[in-house]
Amino acid sequence: MPGRHAFQMIAVTLAAMCLSSCTHTNGKNAQTASQTKAAPPAAPWWEHALIYEVYPRSLQDSNGDGVGDLNGIIQRLDYLQHLGVNAIWLTPIYPSPLVDFGYDISNYEAIDPVYGSMNDFDHLIAAGKAHHIRVIMDMVMNHTSDKSPWFLESRSSRNNPKRDWYIWRDGKGPGIPPNNWMSLFGHSAWTYDAKTKQWYYHRFYSAQPDLNWRNPEVQKAMFDACRFWLDRGVAGFRLDAIPELFEDPQFRDAKVLPGKNVYGDPREDQSYVSNLPEVHDVMRKLRKLVDSYPGNRVLIGETYLPTIQDQLLWYGKNNDELQLPMDMQVGMINKLDANLFRTKINDAETQLNGNMPLFVFDNHDNIRSWDRYGDGKHNAAIARIIATILLTTRSTALMYYGEEIGMVTTPPKTKAQVQDPIGKLGWPKEKGRDGERTPMQWDSGKDAGFSTAAKTWLPIPPSYKTVNVQVESGQPDSLLNWYSKLIDLRKNNPALHDGQNIMVDNSDPNVLSYVRKNPGQGPSVLVAMNFTAQPQTVSYALQPQGIQGTHATALLADGGVASDVDLSHVVLPPFGVFVGQVQ
Ligand code: GLC
Numbered sequence: 001m002p003g004r005h006a007f008q009m010i011a012v013t014l015a016a017m018c019l020s021s022c023t024h025t026n027g028k029n030a031q032t033a034s035q036t037k038a039a040p041p042a043a044p045w046w047e048h049a050l051i052y053e054v055y056p057r058s059l060q061d062s063n064g065d066g067v068g069d070l071n072g073i074i075q076r077l078d079y080l081q082h083l084g085v086n087a088i089w090l091t092p093i094y095p096s097p098l099v100d101f102g103y104d105i106s107n108y109e110a111i112d113p114v115y116g117s118m119n120d121f122d123h124l125i126a127a128g129k130a131h132h133i134r135v136i137m138d139m140v141m142n143h144t145s146d147k148s149p150w151f152l153e154s155r156s157s158r159n160n161p162k163r164d165w166y167i168w169r170d171g172k173g174p175g176i177p178p179n180n181w182m183s184l185f186g187h188s189a190w191t192y193d194a195k196t197k198q199w200y201y202h203r204f205y206s207a208q209p210d211l212n213w214r215n216p217e218v219q220k221a222m223f224d225a226c227r228f229w230l231d232r233g234v235a236g237f238r239l240d241a242i243p244e245l246f247e248d249p250q251f252r253d254a255k256v257l258p259g260k261n262v263y264g265d266p267r268e269d270q271s272y273v274s275n276l277p278e279v280h281d282v283m284r285k286l287r288k289l290v291d292s293y294p295g296n297r298v299l300i301g302e303t304y305l306p307t308i309q310d311q312l313l314w315y316g317k318n319n320d321e322l323q324l325p326m327d328m329q330v331g332m333i334n335k336l337d338a339n340l341f342r343t344k345i346n347d348a349e350t351q352l353n354g355n356m357p358l359f360v361f362d363n364h365d366n367i368r369s370w371d372r373y374g375d376g377k378h379n380a381a382i383a384r385i386i387a388t389i390l391l392t393t394r395s396t397a398l399m400y401y402g403e404e405i406g407m408v409t410t411p412p413k414t415k416a417q418v419q420d421p422i423g424k425l426g427w428p429k430e431k432g433r434d435g436e437r438t439p440m441q442w443d444s445g446k447d448a449g450f451s452t453a454a455k456t457w458l459p460i461p462p463s464y465k466t467v468n469v470q471v472e473s474g475q476p477d478s479l480l481n482w483y484s485k486l487i488d489l490r491k492n493n494p495a496l497h498d499g500q501n502i503m504v505d506n507s508d509p510n511v512l513s514y515v516r517k518n519p520g521q522g523p524s525v526l527v528a529m530n531f532t533a534q535p536q537t538v539s540y541a542l543q544p545q546g547i548q549g550t551h552a553t554a555l556l557a558d559g560g561v562a563s564d565v566d567l568s569h570v571v572l573p574p575f576g577v578f579v580g581q582v583q
Contacts, residue, residue, distance in 0.1 A: 044296035046236075046323060046396060047356050048497060049086040050487060051136065051300075053400045055364050056093050056115055057101065057457055058439045058450070066453035068439070070116035070124050077131040079469065083404065084487035087134040089238045089300070091364055093121075097147045099207040100421055101437075102138075103240060104145035108225035125233045134235030136300065141222050142241045143208040150221070151209050158196050165218050166209050167201035168193075169251060180253045181273055186263035186425045189273075203244045203273065205421050213245045213282065223289055236290060236298035239322070243303060245279045248272035262430040275305070280313065283321035300358065300398075301325040304332075308347040315355045324358040324396055330389070331361040334372050336382065336531040338512040342503050345393055345514070349501045359393060361386050362400035368409045368436050378533060380406060381575035384482050384558050385529045388577050391486040392516065392527045394501040401440050404483040405472050410461035411435035419458065434458055443470035485556055489579070493555065494518055495525040502545050510536050511572060515545055515582075523581040526552050530559070530572035540567040542582060552580030 060072030070093070080088065092102030093115045102112070111121050128135050144151055153162040169178035169190070177190035177199050183206075190199040191206040200209045211218045226237065254268035261267055283299075290297040303325040305311050314325035330344045348357035361369040369386050370379055383406050390397050411431040412418045423432015439456050441464040442449030447456055448464035461467075472478035490496050499516035504526075513528040524547050530536045542549070552570075554563040559576030572578060 044298075044323070045086065045134070046296065046298040048491075049396055050084055050391075050490075051087045051089055051358075051396065051398045052080060052083075052085040053091070053363055053398065054088045055091050055401060055437055058437055059401055060440065060442075061447075061451035061453065061456070064452045065114075066451050066456040067114055068450070069114070070111070070120040074120075074124055074127045077127055077133060080133055081131040083484060084491060085133055087136055087235055088128070089136040089398075090138060092138045092140060092240075097145055097207065099145070100205055101419070103140055104143075104147075104205070104208050105140050106145040106148045108222075109228045122232065129233075135233075136236050136238055136298070137229050137234045138240055139222075139226060139229075139237040140240040141211070141213075142244045143202065143204060143210045146207045146209055154209075155193055155196065155200070158198070164215050165212055165221075167212050167247065168196070168198045169201070171199055179251050180256070180266075180268070181247075182254075182261075182265045182268055185422050186261075187265060201247065203241070207421075210244075210247075213278070214249070219282065219285070223286070226286070226289060230290065230293050230297060234297075235295070236300065238300040238302065239286075240302050242283075242301045243275040243279060243305070244273065245282060246276035248276070262426050275310070280316070280321060283314070284316060287316070287320055287322070298323050304328045308344075308351045311348075311357075312352055312355075315352065319353070319355065324356065326360050326398065327357045327395070328360065330357075330359050331369070332366070336373055336375075336385070338509055338531045341389065341512050341531075342506065342514075345389070345501065346503050349394060357393075357395040358398055359390055359395040360398040360400075361390055362403045362436070363398075364400070364437055365433055366436065368400075368407060369403065370406050371409045375533075378575050380479060381559060383479055384577055385531070385575060387479070387483050387486055388527065388529060388579065389512075391483070391490045392496055392525070392579060393514070394499065394516065397490075400436075404480050405441060405467055405469060406479045407438070407441060407467060408461060408463055409435040410438050410459070410463075417459075441468040443468050482556075482558070486579075489555055493525060493581075494520065494522055495581075499524060504540055504542065504545065505538055508536075508538065510534075511538050513538065513540070515542060515547065517545060517547070523549075523583045525555065526567075526578070526580050526582050528570060528572060528578045528580075530574060530576045533574045535574060535576075536572045538570045538572065540570065542567065547582055549583040552578075552582045555579045555581055 054073060057068045059068045060076050061068050062071035062075060092105060093111055094105045095107040095110050095112045096102045096104050111118050125135055150162055150165055153160050154166045171177055177188050181189040183189040184203055185205045189201055192199050202209050252272055254272055257267040257269060259267050290299055299322045301314055301322045303314055311325060314322050327348055333340050370383055373382050373386055412434050415427040418424050418432050420432030420434050422430060438458045438461050439448060439450035444465050448460045448468055472480035495516040495518040498519045502515045502517055504515055505513040510532045511528060511530050516525040518524045550567050552565050552567055556579040559573040561572060561576050561578040
């Protein structure tokens with residue numbers, strides 16, 4: 001397995017800290033008997049959505065320059081619609097010097113020419129609508145590019161009106177930064193500016209100065225940017241690095257923890273730089289803003305959080321913050337451990353006040369789940385298990401391009417090939433994130449059908465000859481068809497669509513099993529997955545869950561599980577999956 005990435009480290013660091021906990025009682029499921037008699041309001045679209053993350057540089061190149069673009073995405077909408085995608089989240093397409101491939105924005109209200117024009121964007125919104133696919137923008141509110149006109153003004157003099165839009169401090173002495181805070185991308189989080197003789201703070205790369213969210217003008221500028229895109233018809237935002245907005249106002253030194261990170265920096269407690277309570281006031285205001293638009297616009301958070309209690313906080317005390325803070329606790333378990341999955345999925349079911357969790361296994365920052373969960377021998381079967389968890393639990397589902405075909409992580413071979421800043425800084429221990437951002441593999445032809453360029457921005461992985469959409473579409477047993485069937489089931493089966501998620505066979509260390517209980521009179525669904533390389537036999541008595549049936553009929557079964565099973569004796573082959581209907 002390739003080396004660990006900074007983003008897994010964030011999760012690990014956070015897990016090591018004890019952040020605030022809370023209990024809320026005003027959940028949206030806490031209805032009174034009289035309320036339940038009224039017809040339930042229609043669920044907002046995002047509740048049952050399949051959201052597909054598009055890394056625009058890598059989905060489809062339409063103009064032969066080796067980099068994916070907006071017109072390329074439009075060309076692939078038929079595929080996405082056919083797969084059953086309801087919304088795409090585009091990682092940043094704003095003008096950017098591309099130091100962090102778009103996460104360093106220099107203009108929040110325009111499109112970078114490498115991806116196309118504003119006309120192309122409007123065309124994408126319209127074409128998306130025709131395909132029943134909404135478009136979600138990435139919004140980076142924590143920091144801008146150091147080439148943003150805002151920062152250029154801010155750094156121009158100490159008394160520039162925009163000076164306070166960023167975080168400037170005096171050092172502790174010549175060459176000594178204001179405090180010991182380390183950047184998530186390695187080394188000090190402070191960079192010295194010789195002209196004005198002060199240091200600016202950057203949680204990420206030095207080319208990504210943090211905005212000062214204690215200045216109301218910053219909030220206004222950023223909310224104006226959100227309005228700009230909402231007015232153009234986007235369905236909502238994925239809020240980048242959102243727990244990082246605020247820092248300790250006293251700028252106290254962080255407590256140093258034992259050990260060093262991949263950059264050789266000391267490890268630090270994060271409570272002065274991450275997840276400060278002030279961020280929730282901003283989230284409430286932002287929610288009000290998106291709610292003032294019609295059509296159930298959605299706020300998704302990039303929320304690497306250590307506990308379910310922290311997760312709950314991001315929905316808001318009155319469910320008035322994010323609708324979908326990402327749940328990284330399930331998807332980033334990083335080992336096939338049935339007990340851990342059971343606990344984490346059950347936490348999300350029972351401790352989020354009935355709110356929808358948003359499970360995610362893959363994204364542009366982490367080694368692909370194929371490699372994180374695969375054992376090197378049974379990766380294809382294990383990928384089916386991951387897909388099954390993502391698509392049969394009661395959660396909104398977020399997937400990443402290429403996950404459905406089993407794209408593998410293909411890291412650069414030499415330092416000279418690295419594009420990602422964290423790989424440049426962390427090589428060779430940290431190879432960066434290029435490996436999970438390689439071009440989409442559409443077919444076995446030139447550039448895997450992604451481009452016609454002589455050289456694509458990242459190389460096409462050697463796996464493309466056999467791992468691609470065209471080949472897998474023609475193979476009934478392919479991973480792509482497995483995803484496709486699961487997505488159909490999730491949409492059309494009432495129990496999978498709306499049913500409560502109840503864990504069964506609770507002490508089994510080898511098999512993860514749960515029931516999706518039909519909310520009406522119809523059949524429920526039993527999902528069982530063997531997490532081991534040995535056959536496992538399981539016995540279920542579902543009567544305590546109000547399910548009387550003693551047999552299950554397969555809706556989907558993998559690894560040679562029988563199609564009609566006696567629940568008192570279910571044999572699951574190695575890594576076998578069974579999704580069956582029980583009356
Ligand atoms: C988020 C993005 C990541 C980026 C970082 C800094 O974590 O997902 O790709 O590098 O923020 O903006």
